[in-house]
Amino acid sequence: MNILDVMNKINVVGKYLIIAIFAINLLSVSSAQASNISTALTELCRLSQTFLGIAIMLLIVLAGVIYAIGQVLGAETRARASVWATAMLTGAVIGAIIYIITPVIVGFILQGSAVEGDPCDFRVGRD
Numbered sequence: 001m002n003i004l005d006v007m008n009k010i011n012v013v014g015k016y017l018i019i020a021i022f023a024i025n026l027l028s029v030s031s032a033q034a035s036n037i038s039t040a041l042t043e044l045c046r047l048s049q050t051f052l053g054i055a056i057m058l059l060i061v062l063a064g065v066i067y068a069i070g071q072v073l074g075a076e077t078r079a080r081a082s083v084w085a086t087a088m089l090t091g092a093v094i095g096a097i098i099y100i101i102t103p104v105i106v107g108f109i110l111q112g113s114a115v116e117g118d119p120c121d122f123r124v125g126r127d
Contacts, residue, residue: 003069003077007084021051038110045106045120052099056092063088 063085070081103119 003073004080007066041106041110042120045102048102049099049120052095052102056095056099059088059092059095063092 066081066088067085070078070085073081106120
């Protein structure tokens with residue numbers, strides 16, 4: 001079994017999965033009524049927090065596994081595995097930045113303050 005072919009297949013499926021998730025998120029926000037836009041943005045924030053938390057963990061674990069497997073194999077595969085692991089860690093860092101910034105941006109748009117303990121539960125019109 002060639003690990004490069006397996007990882008290429010995973011990358012192809014992953015691209016379309018991520019695009020589908022973002023399209024569904026945009027459709028859910030765009031179909032919301034004006035009175036429910038704060039609810040839609042709050043749900044988008046919660047969904048992105050959940051998805052990104054899982055994605056960051058998976059990227060870090062997979063980067064470690066790919067790096068470790070690459071060290072056992074030949075020199076060319078070792079170099080490719082190092083590049084892939086670095087790219088996955090870079091993706092995890094970018095995901096962590098988005099994870100941190102999303103509640104701030106949604107809170108700024110909704111002009112509300114987050115409830116302590118839940119970064120996506122905003123006090124809009126509840127004071």
